[in-house]
Amino acid sequence: MKKKFPAVMLILHLLALGMLIPSFLLIDRSNTIANVLIGAAFALILSCIVYTIIYSQNSMRRISKMNQHLESSAAEFMNSLPAPVAVIDNNRQFVWYNQIFAEKIGLGQDVYGLEFESFVKIDMDLLSSNGSALCPINGCIYDVTAEKFEKNDMSFLVLYFHDQSNYYTIKHEMSESHPNVLIITIDNYDEIMQNAKESEKAQTSVETEKLIENFMSKTNGFIKKTSPNTFFAIIENRHLNEIINSKFKILEAARSIKIAGKYPLTFSIGVGQGADSLSESEDIARQCLDMALGRGGDQAVVKTDTGYRFFGGVSNGVEKRSRSKTRIIANALQDLIMNSERVFIIGHRFGDLDSVGAACGIAGAIINLEKEAFIAVDRTKNLATNLIDKIDEATDGALFVTPSEAESMITPNDMLIIVDTHNKDYVESHTLYERAHSVVVIDHHRKTVNFIDNAVIFYHEPYASSASEMVTELIQYFNYPVDGKIAGCFADALLSGIMLDTKNFVMRTGVRTFEAAAFLKKLGADTIAVKHLFSNSIDSYRRKTQIVASAKIHNNCAIAVADFDSDDIRIVAPQAADELLGITDVDASFVIYKTSKTVNISARSLGGLNVQVIMEQLGGGGHQTMAATQLENVTMEEAAKALIIAIDDCKKNSTDL
Structure with missing residues (x-):
């Protein structure tokens, strides 16, 4: 390799030359000045000679040592290696490289003496710690390995460049061609089609299959119809990623198919991406499909390393009319109750009338089965204290216990x-949940990622209006030993829960909701007594109107900020959100309020906008028409800005679908 002449030597030679020329010109005019210049010039020349000798000796000594080292390491062999090899010193400068390195890495450029990191973009810290690192160079991918050699006062790092381009090309192609299972189902196909004419059924079937064929025509996969409402598809990664990036436009296209001109068709899609085998992919696809159906349908779900990704979910769920599932669940639940010594019941943190009402209803049925029941509630953090006091009075205070008491019992x-x-994170007592050996879940909220996965019975019905409605249906199928009627106070509790979540039978109200209410009325539910459970003080009413008056409209959403503290803020804030839905052209309402160091957002909608999706972006959840979230370590202003961004994203995504 060529050694470059130091710049300082060139400068010294030029200075010496610059002094000699004027000295000859001045020799006749001023011998003194000429002699001084000549003396200085010769001194510089002598310095250059001495510097050159010393520099040459040092360079020769360095090169000699390195050559001696390379000879001992078979330098000729390294130079003939079919892979690029380079040697750098302690200053990470090139001191040697073989011919193939010059051709493939250096591209003919002389890199001797250059900084290695300025020429090869690689993380040297990673290379030093791991001994190897991947590095893209000149369109190729190299696996660079390092080996350190030390001898006497010389220390070198030998770098070997292994071309892995073909391997990564094959790996990329295998990843792109990896097959995945998709399961597509038509939501509530039987319920929607049962009253349709034969011609309408045939037309719907043709339109549906055409839509799915067009969906698959853009891929090299295939699809198989396994039942009137279920399709199995195999799609390669390259095409599946395109479908995911397009946010499953087939969901929007499916809604354009209407049975009898008025019932839109919706799809639920489970995607089994990331599996090692087709069998595992099918299992993942079924899990994702269950998640999609558990969230109300009309959406696609993709499982990722960190959880789930959701697409769609803008339509209201269609009520299921079949009671066979409810009867089976009721029989299984009664068997578990009868085989247990005692039954403990809990709801979610900051329980409301639906949570406490459903707990009271199932407790009343358990008491009728002559079993001991306890409801664990934190009275200091509960929004249904009126109902708790009412049940306490009727049961002589024998039903409710604190979470800590239940944990010890x-x-x-x-x-x-x-x-x-x-959701595991929302239960009244996480310790009680962990200590329980047998767990049953009864819930109507759309399924979230962190769901309870060890339940003996997981009764989840997102089409139900409330948990109280679900409990009301279950207790109808219990086989009581004596009297099948629960006490009137428990019927009041269940009715209050239904009225809360349906906003007095206005929202999310189906046929089964009214049937449940009629059954409770037969049990002696008192609508006047239930109405009193919703009553507020005059001060609470003033605070609610203050929140409503502060609301502002953004993108057809009413946003209000409660910038005051009160003991009943958790009650008046959701009530204010309900009131804001009465404003013309408002799709959803949001009330932001603070409790302690936590900023809370209560969200409501009439169904035109899925507030659950918006709250999930902020770390919360809930239902399509009623959701909430809690934000830590943020100000009210920061929460409002984050909410506006989430609203705009949701609106944009629903428009893009």
């Missing part, structure tokens, strides 16, 4: 029933 022979939530 529960044994392996007892069971735990969780109502109005299926």
Whole structure:
């Protein structure tokens, strides 16, 4: 390799030359000046000679040492290697490289003496710690390995460049061609089609199959119809990623197919991406499909390493009319109750009338089965204290216990029933949940990622209006030993829960909702007594109107900020959100309020906008028409800005579908 002449030597030679020329010109005019210049010039020349000798000796010594080292390491062999090899010193400068390195890495450029990191973009810290690192160079991917050699006062790092381009090309192609299972189902096909004419059924079937054929025509996969409402597809990664990036436009296209001109068709899609085999992919696809159906349908679900991704979900769920599932669940639940010594019941944190009402309803049925029941509630953090006091009075205070008392009481022979939530993080007592050996979940909220996965019975019905409605249906099928009627106070509790979540039978109200209410009325539910459970003080009413008056409209959403503290803020804030839905052209309402160091957002909608999706972006959840979230370590202003961004994203995504 060529050694470059140091710049300082060139400068010294030029200075010497610059002094000699004027000295000859001045020799006749001023011998003194000429002699001084000549003396200085010769001194510089002598310095150059000495510097050159010393520099040459050092360079020769360095090159000699390195050559001696390379000879001992078979330098000729390294130079003939079919892979690029380079040697750098302690200053990470090139001191040697073989011919193939010059051709493939250096591209003919002389890199001797250059900084290695300025020429090869690689993380040297990673290379030093791991001994190897991947590095893209000149369109190729190299696996660079390092080996350190030390001898006497010389230290070198030998770098070997292994071309892995073909391997990564093959790996990329295998990843792109990896097959995945998709399961597509038509939501509530039987319920929608049962009253349709034969011609309408045939037309719907043709339009549906055409839509799916067009969907698959853009891929090299295939699809198989396994039942009137279910399709199995195999799609390669390259095409599946395109479908995911397009946000499953087939969901929007499916809604354009209407049975009898008025019932839109909706799809639920489970995607089994990331599996090692087709069998595993099918299992993942079924899990994702269950998640999609558990969230109300009309959406696609993709499982990722960190959880799930959701697409769609802008339509209202269609009520299911079949009671066979309810009867089977009721029989299984009664068997578990009868085989347990005691039953503990909990709802979600900051329980409301639906949570406490459902717990009271199932407790009343358990008491009728002559079993001991306890409801664990934190009275200091509950929004249904009026109902708790009412039940306490009717049962002589024998039903409710604190979470800590329940935690110390529960044994392996007892069971735990969780109502109005299926999320591990939202239960009234996480310790009680962990100590329970037998767990049953009864909930109507759309399924979230962190759901309870160890339940003996997971009764999840996102089409139900409330958990109280679900409990009302279940207790109808219990086989009571004596009297099948629960006490009137428990019927009041269940009716209050239904009225809360349906906003007095206005929202999310189906046929089964009214049937449940009629059954409770037969049991002696008192609508006047239930109405009193919703009453507020005059001060609470003033605070609610203050929140409503502060609201602003953004993108057809009413946003209000409660910038005051009060003991009943958790009650008046959701009530204010309900009131804001009465404003013309408002799709959803949001009330932001603070409790302690936590900023809360209560969200409501009439169904035109899915507030659950918006709250999930902020770390919360809930239902399509009623959701909430809690934000830590943020100000009210920051929460409002984050909410506006989430609203705009949701609106944009629903427009793009």
